[in-house]
Amino acid sequence: VKTAPVLPEKATHQQTRTFNQQLVLRAAYDHSPTSRADIARLTGLTRTSVSDLVGQLIDDGLVEETGRGSSTGGKAPIMLSFVPDGRHVIGLDLGEGTFSGALVNLRGEVLRSLRRPLDDRDGEDALELVHELVDALRADSQRPLLGVGIGAPGLIDTSTGTVRWAAHLDWSRLRLGPLVETRHQLPVVVANDSQSAALAELTFFRRPRPQNLIVVRVGRGIGAGIIVNRQLFQGDGFGAGEIGHVACGGERRCGCGNIGCLETVASVDSMIRLAAEADPSISDADRLASAFRADSEPATSIAAAGGRELGRAIGGLIGALNIQHVLIVGEAAYLGRKWLEIVQQSARESALPMLARDTTIDFGHPQNDVELGASALLMNAQLGLSLAR
Amino acid sequence: VKTAPVLPEKATHQQTRTFNQQLVLRAAYDHSPTSRADIARLTGLTRTSVSDLVGQLIDDGLVEETGRGSSTGGKAPIMLSFVPDGRHVIGLDLGEGTFSGALVNLRGEVLRSLRRPLDDRDGEDALELVHELVDALRADSQRPLLGVGIGAPGLIDTSTGTVRWAAHLDWSRLRLGPLVETRHQLPVVVANDSQSAALAELTFFRRPRPQNLIVVRVGRGIGAGIIVNRQLFQGDGFGAGEIGHVACGGERRCGCGNIGCLETVASVDSMIRLAAEADPSISDADRLASAFRADSEPATSIAAAGGRELGRAIGGLIGALNIQHVLIVGEAAYLGRKWLEIVQQSARESALPMLARDTTIDFGHPQNDVELGASALLMNAQLGLSLAR
Numbered sequence: 001v002k003t004a005p006v007l008p009e010k011a012t013h014q015q016t017r018t019f020n021q022q023l024v025l026r027a028a029y030d031h032s033p034t035s036r037a038d039i040a041r042l043t044g045l046t047r048t049s050v051s052d053l054v055g056q057l058i059d060d061g062l063v064e065e066t067g068r069g070s071s072t073g074g075k076a077p078i079m080l081s082f083v084p085d086g087r088h089v090i091g092l093d094l095g096e097g098t099f100s101g102a103l104v105n106l107r108g109e110v111l112r113s114l115r116r117p118l119d120d121r122d123g124e125d126a127l128e129l130v131h132e133l134v135d136a137l138r139a140d141s142q143r144p145l146l147g148v149g150i151g152a153p154g155l156i157d158t159s160t161g162t163v164r165w166a167a168h169l170d171w172s173r174l175r176l177g178p179l180v181e182t183r184h185q186l187p188v189v190v191a192n193d194s195q196s197a198a199l200a201e202l203t204f205f206r207r208p209r210p211q212n213l214i215v216v217r218v219g220r221g222i223g224a225g226i227i228v229n230r231q232l233f234q235g236d237g238f239g240a241g242e243i244g245h246v247a248c249g250g251e252r253r254c255g256c257g258n259i260g261c262l263e264t265v266a267s268v269d270s271m272i273r274l275a276a277e278a279d280p281s282i283s284d285a286d287r288l289a290s291a292f293r294a295d296s297e298p299a300t301s302i303a304a305a306g307g308r309e310l311g312r313a314i315g316g317l318i319g320a321l322n323i324q325h326v327l328i329v330g331e332a333a334y335l336g337r338k339w340l341e342i343v344q345q346s347a348r349e350s351a352l353p354m355l356a357r358d359t360t361i362d363f364g365h366p367q368n369d370v371e372l373g374a375s376a377l378l379m380n381a382q383l384g385l386s387l388a389r
Numbered sequence: 390v391k392t393a394p395v396l397p398e399k400a401t402h403q404q405t406r407t408f409n410q411q412l413v414l415r416a417a418y419d420h421s422p423t424s425r426a427d428i429a430r431l432t433g434l435t436r437t438s439v440s441d442l443v444g445q446l447i448d449d450g451l452v453e454e455t456g457r458g459s460s461t462g463g464k465a466p467i468m469l470s471f472v473p474d475g476r477h478v479i480g481l482d483l484g485e486g487t488f489s490g491a492l493v494n495l496r497g498e499v500l501r502s503l504r505r506p507l508d509d510r511d512g513e514d515a516l517e518l519v520h521e522l523v524d525a526l527r528a529d530s531q532r533p534l535l536g537v538g539i540g541a542p543g544l545i546d547t548s549t550g551t552v553r554w555a556a557h558l559d560w561s562r563l564r565l566g567p568l569v570e571t572r573h574q575l576p577v578v579v580a581n582d583s584q585s586a587a588l589a590e591l592t593f594f595r596r597p598r599p600q601n602l603i604v605v606r607v608g609r610g611i612g613a614g615i616i617v618n619r620q621l622f623q624g625d626g627f628g629a630g631e632i633g634h635v636a637c638g639g640e641r642r643c644g645c646g647n648i649g650c651l652e653t654v655a656s657v658d659s660m661i662r663l664a665a666e667a668d669p670s671i672s673d674a675d676r677l678a679s680a681f682r683a684d685s686e687p688a689t690s691i692a693a694a695g696g697r698e699l700g701r702a703i704g705g706l707i708g709a710l711n712i713q714h715v716l717i718v719g720e721a722a723y724l725g726r727k728w729l730e731i732v733q734q735s736a737r738e739s740a741l742p743m744l745a746r747d748t749t750i751d752f753g754h755p756q757n758d759v760e761l762g763a764s765a766l767l768m769n770a771q772l773g774l775s776l777a778r
Contacts, residue, residue, distance in 0.1 A: 154741055165743060212625055224709070228617055235711025236601055239744045242708045247701055247739040249638060256741055312636055316705050319631045320613070322624025350636040352645050354544055354554060355628045 020045055022384035024053045028063050028082045028242035029106075029385055030207075035069055035077035035151050051285040054080060061144070062086040064278070084109065087146035089135045089378050092130065093193065093370035094152035096168045096220055099126075101133040103141055106379060108204035112140045113371065122170035127179065134184050141283070147187030148180055149378030151196040151370040153221055157238050161190045189381045191234075193217065194241050196373030198225025199232055203376040205365040215364055216314060217334035220269045222262055224317070232380075243317065248309045262313050266306035268331045277297045289334035307339050310372055311346025318351040318359050327364035393759050395580055409434055411440045417452050417471045418495075418774055419596075424458055424466035443469060450533070451475040464652050476535035477537065479526045480710045481519065482553075482582065482759030483541035485557045485609055490522040491760035492530055495768060497593035501529045502760065511559035516568065536576035536594050537569055538767030540585040541758040546627050550579045566706035580623075582606060585762030586718050586753070587614025588621055592765040592774055594754040601712040604701060604753055605632070607721035609658045613650055613706065621769075632706065637698045651702050655695035655722045664688045678723035696728050700735025707740040707748050716753035
């Protein structure tokens with residue numbers, strides 16, 4: 001009986017070179033300004049290899065020499081710095097109601113951003129809007145473009161760039177990545193918005209980079225991105241982090257078909273809708289947050305109930321994964337620390353105390369939005385900036 | 390500012406050799422009988438390297454030549470087989486009430502097993518019982534011993550072999566691994582019992598080896614072992630899989646201090662205790678299972694309620710991780726397929742339908758017990774038999 005090979009192939013010379021190139025780039029990214037000697041020390045590569053690889057990165061415009069450092073006895077070393085604008089990246093957020101995009105540099109600084117209302121467009125028309133955004137942002141960039149990162153809600157097969165399911169756009173099994181790649185002749189990567197948000201924290205905001213990280217995005221929906229061993233863990237079917245549809249005992253039917261999903265009580269949209277039933281002035285996240293901060297009802301009870309259910313779900317994640325860094329991003333952050341404390345308390349009560357004690361739950365970086373997450377995704381695919389090895 | 394190195398070191402020659410040695414051993418383990426040419430094809434290593442590494446494994450007694458295979462044109466190749474009894478392993482289960490141990494070969498075949506009632510021993514006396522079991526099993530082995538794997542309930546730091554917490558044994562921060570290693574002069578590894586069970590499925594029972602796998606152990610307590618990228622994922626503090634303390638809305642206080650933990654309604658011990666309150670004849674898992682299969686109350690309602698809560702917790706894991714293979718092991722398997730269907734149904738209702746549809750939940754191998762899991766743990770630590778790379 002002939003069996004299919006299941007073992008990893010030995011690394012080829014080219015793979016080794018790419019791997020070492022990424023090691024050097026990551027050292028420059030995380031430790032600028034630094035010297036060739038420091039990079040050799042950090043990476044374990046020989047001085048000769050480092051000089052060779054650094055030369056390539058300088059030619060590529062990703063690293064530059066920036067004068068001499070301080071001497072530790074001998075000749076002062078030439079310092080090297082990562083070049084944030086060595087490439088620009090286009091990050092897109094295919095949100096419900098609005099598509100937005102940003103031109104981002106390699107440090108995650110947003111150089112330009114655009115928003116386009118969807119105005120009920122879907123299918124081909126929605127796709128055309130994606131192309132318009134890429135064209136407009138591309139025209140603004142004076143630097144070589146690394147590619148396009150696209151974040152969207154729903155279930156997305158990152159390996160093929162296929163949107164498996166995005167109900168509000170009437171997209172089903174749409175090969176979005178290849179379509180954008182062909183039209184614009186740029187590398188494109190597509191992933192779920194919450195998964196992208198996790199990569200943004202890992203790539204741009206968290207230092208030192210945590211080994212493992214959970215980023216929970218609470219906005220229109222609820223989803224998480226899970227970093228395991230410094231890599232995005234997407235699961236067997238790219239759906240890892242779909243915690244918005246965990247059952248939490250409510251009675252409302254969810255868009256997914258099940259009853260009582262977490263999203264029906266704890267997403268910002270659900271909290272607004274529930275509060276607006278009693279107080280129609282609560283029409284957006286800002287107003288919900290103001291009412292909550294002012295202790296006015298029913299916003300306070302509704303947001304607290306949502307926070308408790310979110311905390312239970314996070315407690316479940318802490319118990320399941322024992323990941324000690326949990327960040328919350330998205331519009332829910334408007335609700336502030338009083339709400340965060342409710343989430344923290346509830347999470348503590350829902351996980352083994354010994355695990356909960358060692359876990360911090362906090363808000364993520366206030367600038368972590370989907371465009372940035374999508375940019376991080378593309379940078380990781382193209383430059384390997386946050387991979388563990 | 391001097392920063393600590395955070396990048397992986399370049400592989401040394403010895404690491405490369407060990408890595409390639411494990412590749413070859415794994416090829417022999419998974420594909421016996423096989424030839425040197427097949428191993429070269431499977432691993433991507435050169436014929437010369439494979440011959441060298443195979444020679445070493447033959448010297449070590451882990452691989453043997455077993456005649457000639459069928460010719461595909463030229464000379465028929467010499468076939469190689471993995472030697473199951475090339476090493477024996479001692480696996481220990483430090484269960485509540487009873488310690489047991491087994492002498493196991495490298496295919497997970499149990500050659501000898503022993504049980505010792507704990508009789509309320511704890512502290513030093515319980516530790517002495519561990520030593521007794523190792524001595525007794527060691528005396529029975531005619532082959533070189535690879536080492537001792539120890540599985541136990543509770544939170545265990547596998548990196549140092551420390552039992553952080555095992556209330557029933559009055560062990561706290563006990564450096565169990567080093568103590569057993571020093572006394573018996575053998576490699577020792579210690580881990581949580583459910584995590585060990587997951588490794589046993591991956592090492593001995595599942596073919597092809599799944600990339601990702603969740604094994605839920607339901608017995609006295611409830612815990613899971615999570616395999617990510619063909620490696621045991623233990624989390625930041627070794628507590629990954631502690632799902633027994635997920636809040637599920639019950640009213641009973643759990644041993645951990647929280648209220649309404651999953652274990653209080655869905656562990657086999659809890660189900661027995663709840664059923665016994667109404668029908669004292671239900672005193673063990675067998676009787677609970679008989680009553681459940683006979684549709685007699687209250688066992689049926691209690692086991693069904695436990696199954697539903699377990700299913701919700703599994704649904705939560707499926708949503709969080711999108712891991713498509715879930716196995717249940719432990720005494721709960723006595724409850725049979727009728728109970729499994731309740732768990733499956735409840736899990737389906739608690740996860741995004743698109744994720745649940747692609748996930749199978751089944752019983753694990755009936756021989757998967759803690760001794761075997763602990764043996765798998767040691768084999769993985771010493772031989773790298775189930776690592777991805």
